[in-house]
Amino acid sequence: MKNKTVIITGASTGIGKAIATYFIERDSNVVMNSSNEENLKNTYLELGSPSNAVYLAGDISSQNTGKELVRLALETFNSVDVLINNAGVFAPKPFLDVEEEDLELYWNVNLKGTYFTTQAAIPEMIQQQKGSIINIGTVLVDHAIGGFPATAPITSKGAIHSLTRQLAAEFGKSNIKVNTIAPGIIRSPLQEKIGIExxxxxxxxxxxxxxxxANEIAEAAYYLAASDFITGETINVAGGHTVGHAI
Structure with missing residues (x-):
């Protein structure tokens, strides 16, 4: 992955920050994105203002943000080799309490953000006849927990899992690999945000x-980015969360 160009959304904190750090340390060229410009700038400075990284703040639910990320990648590093759709929002809420604005939030940020950013990157990958797209889903799509009601965000993540397979089928002949990483419970600021102390x-x-x-998700992302023969898969990085139960 040395000198390959990697766009990472949601790169200012948590899993996205860990992924960005992992790729930057291994000499990939990284385009970092977050909707929070202050956090994004602080993360870039914290990483030592690396010469092989640039950043662009923007809301990925806007089609223009994806286009600008691709433009910046091409302008700075001359290619778009990998797109990691990490940015997203997630919080539990009982099904009967979910309102239209909740659904709009999750579908706009999680699904549309992934969709639009991928739509911006794929034309460049077609020209190169090579590319890797890595989406971030959740094990909760396939392993529901009754005590953790989160239908609104999980349905948007389930759509991402399905989108992954369809894109893999549609663009496989262009040598574009599309996969999903489904994390289990990962230590990140998200836990505190949703009330898990x-x-x-x-x-x-x-x-x-x-x-x-978070570094364990970064390792998986790096593996998938470098792999030339894995596509259409959902990789559970979850310590056995979906496999069974300990009693």
């Missing part, structure tokens, strides 16, 4: 009896 208390949801670290 002690993320480690959820360790029992995983057969390995611990929660995951």
């Amino acid at each position: 002690d993320a480690d208390s959820l360790a029992g949801l995983h057969l390995l009896n611990r929660i995951g670290e």
